[in-house]
Amino acid sequence: MQVNHKLKIVEGATLADKKRYQRLIGKLIYLSHTRPNIAYAVGIVSQFMHKPQEDHMKAAMRIVRYLKGAPGSGIIFKRNGHLKVEAYIDTDWAGNPNDRRSIAGYFTLVRGNLVTWKSKKHKVVALSSAEVEF
Structure with missing residues (x-):
């Protein structure tokens, strides 16, 4: 893209x-x-x-x-010495140019390896960035 x-x-x-x-x-x-x-x-x-x-x-x-x-560049799990779990989230307020709805997404890492991810368009139009974050 x-x-x-x-x-x-x-x-x-x-x-x-x-x-x-x-x-x-x-x-x-x-x-x-x-x-x-x-x-x-x-x-x-x-x-x-x-x-x-x-x-x-x-x-x-x-x-x-x-x-x-870019063949062969799928998910790779590496052995790391730590047991840290990390999660990240972000939102895009009114980011869709067609309907002005916001998109939110997150992903989590366990031992530095990606295990879950998701993005979703909100069902309603948010009136402020604070509403999107909530």
């Missing part, structure tokens, strides 16, 4: 082949379970499965090109 690139639905833009797009995104979603480095980008492109446009297909194909260029 390009840095700070916000995909959105543009009225009058050229539509992509819906079935092909949905098959590709379904495969990428399945693959993202073992490749957390693509999870964010796949989450973004999966929001447009109902009406994919050419820009959305280009972004999905960019993910495929990245995967082709």
Whole structure:
């Protein structure tokens, strides 16, 4: 995904082949379970499965090109000498350009190894950044 690139639905833009797009995104979603480095980008492109446009297909194909260029870089668990558990969370207030809803995410590390992660779009529009954090 390009840095700070916000995909959105543009009225009058050229539509992509819906079935092909949905098959590709379904495969990428399945693959993202073992490749957390693509999870964010796949989450973004999966929001447009109902009406994919050419820009959305280009972004999905960019993910495929990245995967082709980086084989074998899935989840790796290393043995570390500590038993530290760490958790990180972040929110993006009104980050979705289509509906202005916020996105929150977290991940946890055990012994320095990634064990859980999740991002989720909020169900309602937050009126302030404090409301998003709550």
